[in-house]
Structures are given as C-alpha cells and as structure tokens.
Amino acid sequence: MKNNNESVRKIAILAVGKDHFEVDGCYLGDERKPRWYTISHVGSNSASSMRVDNFPTHDTLKRLFPTN
Numbered sequence: 001m002k003n004n005n006e007s008v009r010k011i012a013i014l015a016v017g018k019d020h021f022e023v024d025g026c027y028l029g030d031e032r033k034p035r036w037y038t039i040s041h042v043g044s045n046s047a048s049s050m051r052v053d054n055f056p057t058h059d060t061l062k063r064l065f066p067t068n
Contacts, residue, residue, distance in 0.1 A: 005029045008038070016061045019043075023056060041065050 005028055012023040020042040025034030039056055040049040050064055 011037075012055075013042075014056075014058070014061065016058050017067070019061070019065065019067065021056075021061055021065070039064070 007027045008024050009027065010022060011025045011034075014021045014023065022040045022042055024038045024040070026036050026038060027033075028035050037052050037055055038049055039052060039061070040047075048065065052060070052064075054060075056064070
C-alpha cells in the first residue's frame with residue numbers, strides 16, 4: 001500500500017550501448033535524496049524493472065540487465 005507521503009519522479013534516461021533505461025527516484029515526504037531507485041529497461045521485449053539503493057552506474061546496468 002502506498003503511503004500518501006511517497007512520491008516517484010523520473011530523474012534520468014540512460015543509454016548503455018543499444019539499451020535504454022529509465023531511472024525513477026522514490027522519495028518520502030519532502031526529502032531531497034531518493035530512498036531508492038527503480039530502473040526500467042525501456043524497449044525490451046519483456047517488461048523488466050529492478051529496485052536498487054544507489055543510483056545505477058553503466059557497469060551496474062550491464063550487470064543487472066545482461067544482453068545476449
């Protein structure tokens with residue numbers, strides 16, 4: 001159940017090779033730093049997303065969403 005004080009904002013669209021990712025920051029109340037990030041693999045054949053505690057680097061994205 002979503003807390004009324006939670007908010008989600010898209011904070012980045014990243015390209016790694018031919019793959020594209022959207023990064024949302026999840027905030028609680030008036031905080032300026034996200035509590036966590038949700039990464040969505042854009043344009044992939046299957047919907048895939050992942051929650052992480054730190055803003056993802058290119059290496060992190062490659063490790064979490066390997067390509068064939």
